[in-house]
Amino acid sequence: MSLLPDITELMARARADLRMGVPVVLSDRAQGSVLVASTETLSATRLAALRALGGELCVAITARRAETLKARAYDGDLARIAVPDDVDLAWIAAIADPSDDLNAPMKGPLRSLRDGQADLHRLAIALMKTARLLPAAVITPLPASLPIEGLTRINHAAAVSFMTTRSPLQEVVAARLPVQVSEAGRLHIFRPEDGGEEHYAFEIGRPDRQAPVLSRLHSACFTGDLLGSLKCDCGPQLRGALAQMGAEGAGVLLYLNQEGRGIGLANKMRAYSLQDQGFDTVEANHRLGFEDDERDFRLGSDILKTLGFSSVRLLTNNPAKIAMMERTGISVAERVPLKVGETAHNRGYLATKAAKSGHLL
Numbered sequence: 175m176s177l178l179p180d181i182t183e184l185m186a187r188a189r190a191d192l193r194m195g196v197p198v199v200l201s202d203r204a205q206g207s208v209l210v211a212s213t214e215t216l217s218a219t220r221l222a223a224l225r226a227l228g229g230e231l232c233v234a235i236t237a238r239r240a241e242t243l244k245a246r247a248y249d250g251d252l253a254r255i256a257v258p259d260d261v262d263l264a265w266i267a268a269i270a271d272p273s274d275d276l277n278a279p280m281k282g283p284l285r286s287l288r289d290g291q292a293d294l295h296r297l298a299i300a301l302m303k304t305a306r307l308l309p310a311a312v313i314t315p316l317p318a319s320l321p322i323e324g325l326t327r328i329n330h331a332a333a334v335s336f337m338t339t340r341s342p343l344q345e346v347v348a349a350r351l352p353v354q355v356s357e358a359g360r361l362h363i364f365r366p367e368d369g370g371e372e373h374y375a376f377e378i379g380r381p382d383r384q385a386p387v388l389s390r391l392h393s394a395c396f397t398g399d400l401l402g403s404l405k406c407d408c409g410p411q412l413r414g415a416l417a418q419m420g421a422e423g424a425g426v427l428l429y430l431n432q433e434g435r436g437i438g439l440a441n442k443m444r445a446y447s448l449q450d451q452g453f454d455t456v457e458a459n460h461r462l463g464f465e466d467d468e469r470d471f472r473l474g475s476d477i478l479k480t481l482g483f484s485s486v487r488l489l490t491n492n493p494a495k496i497a498m499m500e501r502t503g504i505s506v507a508e509r510v511p512l513k514v515g516e517t518a519h520n521r522g523y524l525a526t527k528a529a530k531s532g533h534l535l
């Protein structure tokens with residue numbers, strides 16, 4: 175048995191490295207090896223060290239971000255932007271970060287790379303997303319002679335198979351938790367094996383496992399759930415769902431730590447800042463280089479199955495949640511609408527979700 179980290183552990187280590195600004199090495203048979211760093215955590219010293227290697231430096235961005243920058247995306251879902259020799263760290267940061275797009279538009283034209291392969295670039299962007307960083311990576315070929323002891327090394331094939339199979343969630347602990355809506359509350363904590371976010375299930379009463387359970391799949395919203403933000407409807411939805419479960423005496427609330435529809439709180443605040451510049455919730459995600467919704471709702475059905483449920487009465491206005499439940503083996507016996515918390519500030523947000531994301535009104 176080896177003491178060395180397996181691919182699951184290496185991926186967790188790579189996420190931590192990238193968040194700290196330490197480059198990681200990605201390799202595959204066809205493309206060789208490259209060094210990868212995050213555009214938002216890279217320091218000037220490390221940029222100089224990457225440049226000193228003498229290879230071509232590029233920034234990989236998603237096609238969504240390329241569209242905003244009017245750069246060509248020859249690789250379909252992503253673009254590789256050549257980094258000129260005379261630009262600084264701020265130039266690289268601005269390729270990824272849209273906060274100054276309107277004030278100080280990038281002086282183009284940006285040159286997109288066309289030859290060669292982009293599989294490692296694609297993997298680099300996927301890693302940035304799981305690290306909750308901006309989806310952009312600074313990349314340069316790794317010279318064969320360079321010593322890289324101490325850097326995390328990820329094999330492309332192993333990473334791809336790791337990312338397509340979900341990390342199993344283990345129930346760590348459950349304990350009684352009386353709350354305002356019900357004294358018969360029980361909180362279950364689930365932890366993935368890959369070092370990722372924990373997720374929670376709050377069970378009210380003792381719901382019958384043989385019957386559809388009143389259930390809500392709630393995605394974390396620090397601003398709405400805790401601060402009482404008026405920009406979304408999350409807080410009232412959370413409390414409304416709990417109140418209904420309390421009144422019926424049974425239910426399961428899944429609290430999934432997928433803040434900002436899966437982009438993380440820092441990126442959600444970047445999106446809010448773009449919304450203050452006039453973009454709607456979907457456009458803001460796209461300008462940052464994300465899809466509208468980066469969540470994996472399969473987590474929810476995994477947790478429900480672990481708790482012994484196979485059928486739900488789902489409190490939601492989001493048809494994507496219903497479709498995902500059905501696809502992953504949890505039947506949705508009924509959709510229970512959850513319309514609470516409309517304010518003057520979130521009217522536009524709710525209208526955009528209805529118009530662009532198919533939410534039911």
Ligand SMILES: Nc1nc2c(ncn2[C@@H]2O[C@H](COP(=O)(O)OP(=O)(O)OP(=O)(O)O)[C@@H](O)[C@H]2O)c(=O)[nH]1
Nearest residue numbers: 392393394395406432433434435445455490491492
């Ligand atoms: N990226 C981004 N995320 C947001 C924004 N406003 C709210 N969120 C996040 O959106 C998620 C809302 O999730 P849910 O409560 O599951 O809402 P939903 O997908 O609309 O579905 P239902 O409420 O079930 O109808 C939370 O993770 C919030 O943090 C925004 O403007 N941009």
Ligand SMILES: [Zn+2]
Nearest residue numbers: 395398406408
């Ligand atoms: Zn919210």
